[in-house]
Amino acid sequence: MTRMLTAALATLALGACNADRDTRETVPTETPRAGVETPTPTPVPTAADAPVGPEEEAAASGALQSAIPARFHGTYGASLEDCAMKSHSRFTVSAQKIQFIESSAEVLNVRAESDYAAVTADETYADTTTRYVFYMALEGGDRLRYRYDKNERMTWVRCP
Numbered sequence: 065m066t067r068m069l070t071a072a073l074a075t076l077a078l079g080a081c082n083a084d085r086d087t088r089e090t091v092p093t094e095t096p097r098a099g100v101e102t103p104t105p106t107p108v109p110t111a112a113d114a115p116v117g118p119e120e121e122a123a124a125s126g127a128l129q130s131a132i133p134a135r136f137h138g139t140y141g142a143s144l145e146d147c148a149m150k151s152h153s154r155f156t157v158s159a160q161k162i163q164f165i166e167s168s169a170e171v172l173n174v175r176a177e178s179d180y181a182a183v184t185a186d187e188t189y190a191d192t193t194t195r196y197v198f199y200m201a202l203e204g205g206d207r208l209r210y211r212y213d214k215n216e217r218m219t220w221v222r223c224p
Contacts (some may be wrong), residue, residue, distance in 0.1 A: 120199050126177030131159040133176050136200055139223040140208050147223030154223070157208075162187075162198060169198065179203075 119188065142153035144208040155164045162185060169185035172195075176182075179202035186195050199210040211217045 120175045120182065122178075123180035123182035123199060123201075124173055126175040126180070126182075129174040129176060130171075132157055132162075132171060132174050132181060132183060134159070135179070135202065136176075136208070138182055140210075140220040141223050142166055143222055144220075144223075147221070157200070169196075 065103060081156075139147065139154060139156040141147040146153035150165055152165050155162060160171045162171075162183070164187075167187055167189040169187035172184045174181055174183050181200045183198040183200070184195070185198055186193050196213045199211050201204065203209055206222050207219055208222060209217055209219045215219050
């Protein structure tokens, strides 16, 4: 017990000695030297980049279009109750935009085949713009299964 108490007090004392030091990480600001490789920029994702399942493969094989086909247009909610109010559990798909509660994703291009679509979009939230692929699969006329890039699939209802 005494050894543990002594070790704990020593750790606290050392921490107190270093409390006034600036421990922030500094980022080097020098320019790359000749002959030194610079990192390659991350490629911009497109609808054909990461097919994961049959739905994504079908969408990625579709014809390149400039707008989301009308059969996908509408407002979708996590449940019918979510359709009644504006919330994070609701979004609207139109020809050139996917509108969320606090942001919108502008359509760059679309690949669509039958009931499947892969939309490459730029979503702006506050001052940040993120490019991703938004996959959609219609399940009859009243449900939409979707996912962003490689994230989890979700199935939402089409709002009346």
